[in-house]
Amino acid sequence: MTFTACPARLSTAAAGFEAQFAARLHWSAETDGAIEERVASILEDVKSRGDTAVLEYTARFDGLDVSSLSALELTQSELKAAFDGLPDAQRAALQAAARRVRSYHEAQKKAGGESWSYRDEDGTLLGQKVTPLDRVGIYVPGGKAAYPSSVLMNAIPAHVAGVAEIIMVVPTPRGEKNPLVLAAAYVAGVSRAFTIGGAQAVAALAFGTATVPKVDKITGPGNAYVASAKKRVFGTVGIDMIAGPSEILVLADGSTPAEWVAMDLFSQAEHDELAQSILLCPDGAYIDEVQAAIDRLLPTMPRATIIAKSLNDRGALIHTRSMEEACSISNRIAPEHLEVSSSEPHRWEPLLKHAGAIFLGAYTSESLGDYCAGPNHVLPTSGTARFSSPLGVYDFQKRSSLIEVSQTGAQSLGLIAAELAYGEGLQAHARAAELRLDEVPPMRGAA
Known part of the structure; x- marks a missing residue:
């Protein structure tokens, strides 16, 4: 059986890029x-x-x-x-x-x-x-x-x-x-x-x-x-x-073997037909190499049907004006997995604000993070990396505030709390604070 995968080929320099980009990114979190x-x-x-x-x-x-x-x-x-x-x-x-x-x-x-x-x-x-x-x-x-x-x-x-x-x-x-x-x-x-x-x-x-x-x-x-x-x-x-569906975004400067990047795109596409794999690169000739690698490697994949549908429906190879622009677009996407497949990954990392996990350098495949690097692979998807974080120890803990006010502290804090409580019309709150004062004033607004 012959499989073909042609992710959408976009260019940030094209007049219709924004509309094409938005259409490719769109995925509704609404359940049927x-x-x-x-x-x-x-x-x-x-x-x-x-x-x-x-x-x-x-x-x-x-x-x-x-x-x-x-x-x-x-x-x-x-x-x-x-x-x-x-x-x-x-x-x-x-x-x-x-x-x-x-x-x-x-x-x-x-x-x-x-x-x-x-x-x-x-x-x-x-x-x-x-x-x-x-x-x-x-x-x-x-x-x-x-x-x-x-x-x-x-x-x-x-x-x-x-x-x-x-x-x-x-x-x-x-x-x-x-x-x-x-x-x-x-x-x-x-x-x-x-x-x-x-x-x-x-x-x-x-x-x-x-x-x-x-x-x-x-x-x-x-x-x-x-x-x-x-x-x-x-x-x-x-x-x-x-x-939501799994995602990978690869920022590439053209220095990584094209086969590596193609397989990294496959690594998320094979999860699900709705998974999304995107490449951002300022080198058009390198994008051609990645597409050729996709064509060459896809028939060898056991899950080729799933990969092909994912790449055809939701994948994208985006030609950017620069790596700086690629970083800016990445922040807009806020991907689950973000690979910086560059000879200078630490040059670009400071520009990246939103991602579930950031994989630095050509040798850091996303799959290492999935299995054994150490950080958690349960990551925010569908742009939620803008405001949420990977699963971690903190998700299995809760925090209780500790407050122990001394007699001395009650004198100053009590006056502050009572004043604000009276301002809110909550006399019992105010009186609870005032009763602990060394000199208890009359309650305001008493019947």
Whole structure:
């Protein structure tokens, strides 16, 4: 079978660039109305009928017909057996990746995840107490592919943060369990794991059932049903983000072998037909080389059909006037993954403000970040890197303010608080502060 992929060829110098650029970038985060309606029905059903509803949906969608939900729970011995049964090379790679991810997130915790306090001149203590969440749920996709890396990236920072219980859900259509996913759960310290997925798994985690414990927060990517369910249960539980299709943006100065860049574009395109791969480069001849490499390499890819559709529908090769302009356009896109494929990556990095993760230099392929570099691969998509961050230890912690006012401090702070409270018409607030003054004044506005 012959596959062709022709990403849109754009030029910033062309008169119609802005309209073409906007059309290529457009992706609606709005979920299909039928999906929203179906998800709402599933959530309500699981909330009211618990295990029974989860079992019915799992039988319907995943083809797993069992009599009790406990039959879909993976035991720790099963996770360890999966780990022990891996080929030596695969087991070593999994452990090495886990060590690097843990090391990075431990450094992240030390840098900003500790409690702190100080006393001011009147003896008042002010500070912040950082505590982990009690129980979190991690959703691991299991449809078109298996993602052991998602287990590491969600469970390890939760573990580092000090979360006491990590509940994993992963769909296993037709009962096909991926040993590497189970082994990753063992390595990452997952407490309990269930072979359920979809909106029903999100509902079980959010509301709790007789078998699945209720969690405080749900993290991890999934399909449109999972994204819709996470959006709907937000408020009952916390969530990390609503993830859209995967994205890669490559800023290239022409110094990297064209085959490397073509394969980097493939690396996101192979995820999903809706994934987006974009190249920004000031060298038109180099863009021609990348297109030629795409034509040459695409037929060798097992997921060529998905890659071709992604590149044809949403991909773009954009000829810019300069690397400076390329950086400016990158900031407008705010991509999930941003590769600076340049001989001088640190020259351009200061110009880049918005990205989920920035990969510096020709040897830093995005796939290294996906699996084993250390930083988290759960990243903001669809331009949300303008205001949000990668998943991290901080997502599994919460902060409580600490305030201990001394008797001396109450004299000055009480006057300030009372004055503002009276101004807002909240007499009880004002009086609570005034009663702690050494000389208590009459209450203003008393009946």
